[in-house]
Amino acid sequence: MDSGTSGRDIPTSSNRGGVTRFATIALVGRPNAGKSTLMNAILGMHLSIVTNKPQTTRKRVLGIHTDGDTQLVFLDTPGLLAPKYRMQKHMMGYVDESLDAADVICVIVDVKKAFERGNVIDPMWSEAITKRDVPVILVLNKMDVLGVPKEAAVLMEQARLSGLFAKAIAISAKDTTYVEDLVKLLCELAPEGEFQYDSEIVSDQPDRFFVAEFxxxxxxxxxxxxxxxxxxxxxxxxxxxxxxxxxxxxxxVVERENQKAILIGAKGGALKQVGEASRATIEQHLGMPVFLELYVKVRNDWRNDRTQLASLGY
Ligand SMILES: Nc1nc2c(ncn2[C@@H]2O[C@H](COP(=O)(O)OP(=O)(O)O)[C@@H](O)[C@H]2O)c(=O)[nH]1
Ligand SMILES: [Mg+2]
Structure with missing residues (x-):
């Protein structure tokens, strides 16, 4: 599919001598589509948190991939949803900001869910992407769970006919199948430009942000x-x-006393387990042994409270 939406020339290897390329790539899609897994697969490290539950990612997580003369900055975003809490409004605000900042947008779709729905185009994101005048890549993810790979071809054809995408690619973020091809494609789409980050770093967000995330x-x-x-x-x-x-x-921070009791558990057992699990990830990330102390606090209805949200960095 080469119905490019940007009018930007895709560089060939012959015109790359000496120049550097830089692009900001927004990763967007429904909750649980595999956005964070994809970002981690591209970076080759566990930077953005992943669980089997939807709405794990709440803030924008920035990951930097520098490869030779090209630097790609990935913005992993919360899954698109209709906000019910004030917190979720902030979450959708991060998605909007990321889309505004993007040179290329990657829409991540759970291929099985799209096939079951019978439609790869999702009203949740189609309007948001058409508003932005940058190339959009459709990423059909979780190909490993699709019994019949042929089924993806139907979705690819729908994507092509929609004219919304510069390209569509089918991958498995979990197995990293075709992730390299996606990165290669993004490098080709990156416009000429200076690196905005040191080529050695993987994020501009501070250690304490990732510690809280883990x-x-x-x-x-x-x-x-x-x-x-x-x-x-x-x-x-x-x-x-x-x-x-x-x-x-x-x-x-939790919303109610009974939640605090559950989190702490009998004789503090549950909280101890949280500490042990997160300490392992934190130590791996920092490359340092840490002494971690956890306290549980109740702040009533923090998800709807403007001041509480601000103090939690939303
Ligand atoms: N089978 C399979 N599972 C995946 C793949 N990518 C992500 N997942 C799983 O889908 C769930 C949600 O992943 P996550 O990256 O947190 O999704 P996000 O909400 O879009 O960031 C996790 O349980 C992942 O392990 C994939 O390519 N194949
Ligand atoms: Mg996520």
């Missing part, structure tokens, strides 16, 4: 239904210590 991830994995959505994490103290374990104290 604690949230552990909570999402450990608890079912209610708790993960009622909880958020803020870092109270972050001390780097010369020649010793780094000291990190984090507050887990």
């Amino acid at each position: 604690i949230r991830e552990a909570i999402f994995k450990q608890f079912s239904e209610e708790i993960p959505y009622a909880a958020d994490v803020t870092i109270a103290e972050f001390k780097e210590r010369e020649g010793g374990k780094w000291y990190i104290a984090a507050d887990i």
Whole structure:
């Protein structure tokens, strides 16, 4: 599919001598489509948190992929939904900002769900992408769960006929199948431009942001239904210590006393488990041993409270 929407020339290898290329790529789509898994697969590391529950990603997560003369900055975003809480309005605000910043938009679609729906075009994102005058790539994800790969061809054809996409590609973010081809395509679409980040770094977001995210991830994995959505994490103290374990104290904020009781568990067992699981990921990310202290605090209805949300960084 080459019905390019941008009018931008796609460079060939022959005109690349000496120049650098830079592009911001927004990863958008429904909750659970695999946006965060894809970003991690591209970066080759666990940067953006992933769980089997929808709405895990709440803020924009920035990941930098530098390859030779091309730098791609990926913006992983919360899944598109109709907001019910004030928090979700903020989440959709991050999606909008990311789309505004994008040189290329990747729409991530769960291929099986699209096939079952019988339509690859989703009103949740179609309007948002047509408003923006940049190339849009359709990424059919989770090809590994599609029993009959031929089924994807139907969706590819729909995508082509819609005229919405510069290109469509079928991948598995989990197996990393065809992820390299997607990256190659994005490098080709990147306009000429200076790198905006040091080629050694993978994100511009501070360690404490990722530490809070990894604690949230552990909570999402450990608890079912209610708790993960009622909880958020803020870092109270972050001390780097010369020649010793780094000291990190984090507050887990929940909405009600009964949620606090569940999170702490009998004899503090549940909270201890959250600590152990998240410490492993944190230590891996920081490359340092850490001493992690977790406190659970109740802030009534924080998901709807403007001041509370601001203090949690929304
Ligand atoms: N089978 C399969 N599962 C995937 C794939 N990509 C993501 N997932 C799973 O889908 C769920 C949601 O993934 P996540 O990256 O958090 O989705 P996001 O909400 O779009 O960021 C997780 O359980 C992932 O392991 C894939 O290519 N194949
Ligand atoms: Mg996500």
